Amino acid sequence: MKNTSNDTIEYEELILRKAKVIDINDSDKQGKVKIRILPDNDGITDESLLPWAIPFFSHNSNKVMSNDLPEVNSNIRVLIRKDWQRFYYLGNRYHYSNFNFDTITSLLNNISSVDNKEYKNLVFRLYLDGSLDFHNNSTGEHGYIHSSGSYFFMDKDGYAIYEDSSGNEIKNTSNGIEVFDSNNNDVVLKSSGIEITDSNNNTIKMSSSGIELNSHLKVTK
Numbered sequence: 001m002k003n004t005s006n007d008t009i010e011y012e013e014l015i016l017r018k019a020k021v022i023d024i025n026d027s028d029k030q031g032k033v034k035i036r037i038l039p040d041n042d043g044i045t046d047e048s049l050l051p052w053a054i055p056f057f058s059h060n061s062n063k064v065m066s067n068d069l070p071e072v073n074s075n076i077r078v079l080i081r082k083d084w085q086r087f088y089y090l091g092n093r094y095h096y097s098n099f100n101f102d103t104i105t106s107l108l109n110n111i112s113s114v115d116n117k118e119y120k121n122l123v124f125r126l127y128l129d130g131s132l133d134f135h136n137n138s139t140g141e142h143g144y145i146h147s148s149g150s151y152f153f154m155d156k157d158g159y160a161i162y163e164d165s166s167g168n169e170i171k172n173t174s175n176g177i178e179v180f181d182s183n184n185n186d187v188v189l190k191s192s193g194i195e196i197t198d199s200n201n202n203t204i205k206m207s208s209s210g211i212e213l214n215s216h217l218k219v220t221k
Helices: 101-108
Strands: 014-023 033-038 052-055 075-081 087-092 122-126 132-136 142-145 151-154 160-163 169-173 176-180 186-190 193-197 203-207 210-214
Touching: 033 075, 033 087, 101 122, 101 132
Parallel strands: 052 087
Antiparallel strands: 014 033, 014 075, 033 052, 075 087, 122 132, 132 142, 142 151, 151 160, 160 169, 169 176, 176 186, 186 193, 193 203, 203 210
16 A cells, blocks of 8 residues: 555555545445545546546445435545546545534434433434434434424334324233324223223223223213
8 A cells, every 4th residue: 555645645546535426326326425535536627537436345245235425516436446437435534523413412302201211222314304323232222303393213122112292192002002183182092992081071981891082971962
Protein backbone atom coordinates (compact mmCIF):
# COMPACT_ATOMS: atom_id res chain seq x y z
CA MET A 1 0.00 0.00 0.00
CA LYS A 2 1.26 3.48 -0.86
CA ASN A 3 -0.20 6.68 0.59
CA THR A 4 0.14 9.27 -2.18
CA SER A 5 -1.95 12.10 -0.65
CA ASN A 6 -4.69 12.82 1.89
CA ASP A 7 -7.36 11.92 -0.66
CA THR A 8 -5.75 9.09 -2.63
CA ILE A 9 -4.50 5.73 -1.31
CA GLU A 10 -3.15 3.24 -3.85
CA TYR A 11 -3.37 -0.51 -3.29
CA GLU A 12 -2.16 -3.22 -5.64
CA GLU A 13 -5.18 -2.85 -7.91
CA LEU A 14 -7.50 -0.21 -6.44
CA ILE A 15 -7.36 3.50 -5.68
CA LEU A 16 -9.44 5.03 -2.87
CA ARG A 17 -11.03 8.36 -3.84
CA LYS A 18 -13.78 10.76 -2.90
CA ALA A 19 -16.93 11.01 -5.01
CA LYS A 20 -20.37 12.60 -5.08
CA VAL A 21 -23.54 10.61 -5.80
CA ILE A 22 -25.28 11.97 -8.90
CA ASP A 23 -27.98 9.37 -9.59
CA ILE A 24 -29.32 6.24 -7.84
CA ASN A 25 -31.95 5.23 -10.42
CA ASP A 26 -30.10 2.22 -11.78
CA SER A 27 -31.98 0.95 -14.85
CA ASP A 28 -30.67 -2.58 -14.15
CA LYS A 29 -31.96 -2.39 -10.54
CA GLN A 30 -28.75 -3.92 -9.21
CA GLY A 31 -27.67 -1.36 -6.60
CA LYS A 32 -25.41 0.77 -8.83
CA VAL A 33 -25.04 4.54 -8.33
CA LYS A 34 -23.73 7.15 -10.76
CA ILE A 35 -20.80 9.07 -9.29
CA ARG A 36 -18.71 12.16 -9.91
CA ILE A 37 -15.16 11.35 -8.83
CA LEU A 38 -13.49 14.31 -7.13
CA PRO A 39 -11.65 16.20 -8.41
CA ASP A 40 -11.11 14.15 -11.61
CA ASN A 41 -14.66 14.52 -12.98
CA ASP A 42 -15.19 18.16 -11.97
CA GLY A 43 -14.93 19.34 -15.58
CA ILE A 44 -17.51 16.89 -16.97
CA THR A 45 -20.80 18.72 -17.61
CA ASP A 46 -22.52 15.88 -19.49
CA GLU A 47 -23.62 13.57 -16.65
CA SER A 48 -24.26 10.71 -19.09
CA LEU A 49 -20.46 10.38 -19.31
CA LEU A 50 -20.04 9.83 -15.57
CA PRO A 51 -19.38 6.26 -14.37
CA TRP A 52 -21.67 3.93 -12.46
CA ALA A 53 -20.26 2.26 -9.34
CA ILE A 54 -21.30 -1.06 -7.82
CA PRO A 55 -21.38 -1.83 -4.06
CA PHE A 56 -18.08 -3.09 -2.67
CA PHE A 57 -19.85 -4.64 0.35
CA SER A 58 -23.30 -6.24 0.48
CA HIS A 59 -25.46 -8.68 2.43
CA ASN A 60 -26.66 -10.31 -0.79
CA SER A 61 -26.45 -14.01 -1.55
CA ASN A 62 -28.50 -16.47 -3.59
CA LYS A 63 -31.18 -16.35 -0.84
CA VAL A 64 -30.74 -12.89 0.71
CA MET A 65 -31.19 -9.51 -0.98
CA SER A 66 -30.93 -5.97 0.34
CA ASN A 67 -31.10 -2.50 -1.16
CA ASP A 68 -29.69 0.42 0.82
CA LEU A 69 -28.57 3.20 -1.50
CA PRO A 70 -26.75 6.40 -0.52
CA GLU A 71 -28.61 9.68 -1.01
CA VAL A 72 -28.22 11.75 -4.16
CA ASN A 73 -25.65 14.55 -3.61
CA SER A 74 -24.09 12.73 -0.66
CA ASN A 75 -20.29 12.40 -0.44
CA ILE A 76 -18.99 8.84 -0.51
CA ARG A 77 -15.73 6.93 -0.77
CA VAL A 78 -15.09 4.84 -3.87
CA LEU A 79 -12.51 2.30 -4.97
CA ILE A 80 -11.34 2.57 -8.57
CA ARG A 81 -9.52 -0.09 -10.51
CA LYS A 82 -6.23 1.28 -11.87
CA ASP A 83 -7.42 1.01 -15.46
CA TRP A 84 -10.48 3.12 -14.52
CA GLN A 85 -12.84 0.50 -15.95
CA ARG A 86 -14.41 -0.65 -12.67
CA PHE A 87 -15.76 1.42 -9.77
CA TYR A 88 -16.92 0.33 -6.29
CA TYR A 89 -18.59 2.48 -3.66
CA LEU A 90 -18.05 1.95 0.07
CA GLY A 91 -20.71 4.22 1.57
CA ASN A 92 -21.16 7.71 2.94
CA ARG A 93 -18.29 9.54 4.55
CA TYR A 94 -18.76 9.62 8.33
CA HIS A 95 -19.31 12.97 10.06
CA TYR A 96 -19.46 13.07 13.86
CA SER A 97 -21.68 16.16 13.75
CA ASN A 98 -24.37 14.18 11.87
CA PHE A 99 -24.64 11.49 14.55
CA ASN A 100 -26.68 12.30 17.65
CA PHE A 101 -27.80 9.31 19.70
CA ASP A 102 -30.12 11.54 21.76
CA THR A 103 -32.38 11.70 18.68
CA ILE A 104 -32.76 7.91 18.83
CA THR A 105 -33.45 7.73 22.58
CA SER A 106 -35.98 10.56 22.25
CA LEU A 107 -37.95 8.50 19.71
CA LEU A 108 -37.64 5.30 21.76
CA ASN A 109 -38.99 7.13 24.82
CA ASN A 110 -42.34 7.31 23.02
CA ILE A 111 -42.71 3.55 23.58
CA SER A 112 -43.00 2.96 27.33
CA SER A 113 -42.58 -0.80 26.86
CA VAL A 114 -39.01 -0.51 25.53
CA ASP A 115 -36.95 -2.12 28.27
CA ASN A 116 -33.40 -1.41 27.10
CA LYS A 117 -32.12 1.70 25.29
CA GLU A 118 -28.37 1.16 25.76
CA TYR A 119 -26.30 2.37 22.84
CA LYS A 120 -24.06 -0.71 22.80
CA ASN A 121 -27.04 -3.05 22.31
CA LEU A 122 -28.97 -1.19 19.63
CA VAL A 123 -28.91 -1.71 15.88
CA PHE A 124 -30.98 1.04 14.26
CA ARG A 125 -31.69 2.99 11.09
CA LEU A 126 -33.14 6.51 11.13
CA TYR A 127 -34.66 7.13 7.71
CA LEU A 128 -34.80 10.36 5.74
CA ASP A 129 -38.53 10.76 6.50
CA GLY A 130 -37.87 10.58 10.27
CA SER A 131 -39.01 6.97 10.77
CA LEU A 132 -36.90 4.64 12.92
CA ASP A 133 -36.23 0.91 12.60
CA PHE A 134 -34.49 -0.70 15.59
CA HIS A 135 -33.41 -4.00 17.12
CA ASN A 136 -31.86 -4.78 20.51
CA ASN A 137 -29.19 -7.48 20.28
CA SER A 138 -29.26 -8.05 24.05
CA THR A 139 -33.01 -8.41 24.71
CA GLY A 140 -34.36 -9.25 21.23
CA GLU A 141 -36.72 -6.26 21.35
CA HIS A 142 -37.60 -5.07 17.86
CA GLY A 143 -39.71 -2.28 16.47
CA TYR A 144 -40.53 0.39 13.93
CA ILE A 145 -41.62 3.96 14.71
CA HIS A 146 -43.31 5.81 11.85
CA SER A 147 -42.70 9.54 11.42
CA SER A 148 -46.41 10.10 12.22
CA GLY A 149 -45.90 8.64 15.71
CA SER A 150 -47.53 5.27 15.00
CA TYR A 151 -45.38 2.33 16.02
CA PHE A 152 -45.05 -1.45 16.11
CA PHE A 153 -43.05 -3.03 18.92
CA MET A 154 -42.20 -6.61 19.88
CA ASP A 155 -40.94 -6.99 23.46
CA LYS A 156 -38.25 -9.30 24.85
CA ASP A 157 -40.85 -12.08 25.41
CA GLY A 158 -42.14 -11.91 21.83
CA TYR A 159 -45.40 -10.09 22.60
CA ALA A 160 -46.42 -7.35 20.17
CA ILE A 161 -47.96 -3.88 20.47
CA TYR A 162 -49.31 -1.67 17.73
CA GLU A 163 -50.38 1.91 18.46
CA ASP A 164 -51.37 4.57 15.94
CA SER A 165 -50.80 8.30 16.19
CA SER A 166 -54.32 8.81 17.61
CA GLY A 167 -53.71 6.51 20.58
CA ASN A 168 -55.67 3.48 19.33
CA GLU A 169 -53.82 0.35 20.46
CA ILE A 170 -53.74 -3.41 19.89
CA LYS A 171 -51.71 -5.37 22.44
CA ASN A 172 -50.81 -9.05 22.48
CA THR A 173 -49.86 -10.18 26.01
CA SER A 174 -49.63 -13.37 28.07
CA ASN A 175 -53.26 -12.71 29.11
CA GLY A 176 -54.57 -12.52 25.56
CA ILE A 177 -55.30 -9.75 23.06
CA GLU A 178 -56.36 -6.28 24.17
CA VAL A 179 -57.83 -3.59 21.90
CA PHE A 180 -58.11 0.01 23.14
CA ASP A 181 -59.28 3.08 21.30
CA SER A 182 -58.51 6.71 22.04
CA ASN A 183 -61.97 7.15 23.66
CA ASN A 184 -61.23 4.64 26.46
CA ASN A 185 -63.32 1.84 24.99
CA ASP A 186 -61.61 -1.54 25.18
CA VAL A 187 -62.06 -5.19 24.27
CA VAL A 188 -60.04 -7.95 25.95
CA LEU A 189 -59.93 -11.44 24.44
CA LYS A 190 -58.41 -14.12 26.68
CA SER A 191 -58.68 -17.84 27.33
CA SER A 192 -61.43 -17.39 29.93
CA GLY A 193 -63.64 -15.32 27.63
CA ILE A 194 -64.25 -11.79 26.30
CA GLU A 195 -64.62 -8.53 28.21
CA ILE A 196 -65.94 -5.32 26.64
CA THR A 197 -65.77 -2.00 28.48
CA ASP A 198 -66.85 1.39 27.16
CA SER A 199 -65.81 4.87 28.22
CA ASN A 200 -68.80 5.05 30.59
CA ASN A 201 -67.56 1.96 32.44
CA ASN A 202 -70.38 -0.23 31.13
CA THR A 203 -69.07 -3.78 30.85
CA ILE A 204 -70.02 -7.08 29.24
CA LYS A 205 -68.18 -10.22 30.34
CA MET A 206 -68.63 -13.47 28.44
CA SER A 207 -67.19 -16.66 29.91
CA SER A 208 -67.96 -20.36 30.35
CA SER A 209 -70.26 -19.47 33.26
CA GLY A 210 -72.42 -17.16 31.13
CA ILE A 211 -72.78 -13.48 30.31
CA GLU A 212 -72.42 -10.77 32.96
CA LEU A 213 -73.73 -7.28 32.22
CA ASN A 214 -72.78 -4.30 34.36
CA SER A 215 -74.60 -1.18 33.20
CA HIS A 216 -77.18 1.47 34.01
CA LEU A 217 -79.82 0.31 31.53
CA LYS A 218 -82.07 2.86 29.95
CA VAL A 219 -84.85 1.78 27.59
CA THR A 220 -86.13 4.33 25.11
CA LYS A 221 -88.65 4.20 22.27
